[in-house]
Amino acid sequence: MTAATILTLLAFLINNVRGGRFNIRVKYALPGVIVLTLASAALTWYIQEAPGGSDVKINPPPGGQIALCAELSGTAILRTGETLWLAQTLAGAERYFWTPVNVTPDHNWNFRGQIGDPDQVDESFEFRFLIIESEWSAWMKSLLNPDTAKPMAYMVTTALAPHRDAAVITLPRNSVTAPCPT
Incomplete structure (x- = not known):
């Protein structure tokens, strides 16, 4: 599991755990997880795979x-x-x-x-x-x-x-x- 995936899951849990209860708000949570996952995947690709080549x-x-x-x-x-x-x-x-x-x-x-x-x-x-x-x-x-x-x-x-x-x-x-x- 990559660091980006762990951060995405952590952000999901922080956003959806309130007062000791697990509260999934599908209307907002699922799109948020999708956006965070795509952003972390793009960041991971950029850090690990993006062609440096500038120098x-x-x-x-x-x-x-x-x-x-x-x-x-x-x-x-x-x-x-x-x-x-x-x-x-x-x-x-x-x-x-x-x-x-x-x-x-x-x-x-x-x-x-x-x-x-x-x-x-x-x-x-x-x-x-x-x-x-x-x-x-x-x-x-x-x-x-x-x-x-x-x-x-x-x-x-x-x-x-x-x-x-x-x-x-x-x-x-x-x-x-x-x-x-x-």
């Missing part, structure tokens, strides 16, 4: 598809200490492959990297470019680049990190399976 933009690739060696670009306006990260996954999967994305002083970014395996032609991949605040970003970078001879190229999680803003695009893989240049 992160993705330029759709030509043809609307990506190759094994995907190239994506866009813009991101970062505040001091923030970092842009890519959380990429096979559409519908709950395993995110993370990598930091460099943003230039003029707010442009470019990403190039292998997406999936060569045999995943026609599969769709979801790309979430997220602005991660400084504390989380520093922690994520410490996991990504431990003091070892072979730092990891990316990390994998089953949940998204807290973020200030994000842009999301889902793209199918085409049949171009040439690997990324090293």
Whole structure:
């Protein structure tokens, strides 16, 4: 049960319990519950699902598809200490492959990297470019680049990190399976 649903039920009870008696006034109570439920659902959607995108933009690739060696670009306006990260996954999967994305002083970014395996032609991949605040970003970078001879190229999680803003695009893989240049 979401917080919005709990608040709606609480408002309903406060409105209809008088002097220890439960008094349902159908004429007023039912429309009130409907309005509160719709308002809380809209608020919940806005908070959880509304496209932020105001500080992160993705330029759709030509043809609307990506190759094994995907190239994506866009813009991101970062505040001091923030970092842009890519959380990429096979559409519908709950395993995110993370990598930091460099943003230039003029707010442009470019990403190039292998997406999936060569045999995943026609599969769709979801790309979430997220602005991660400084504390989380520093922690994520410490996991990504431990003091070892072979730092990891990316990390994998089953949940998204807290973020200030994000842009999301889902793209199918085409049949171009040439690997990324090293």
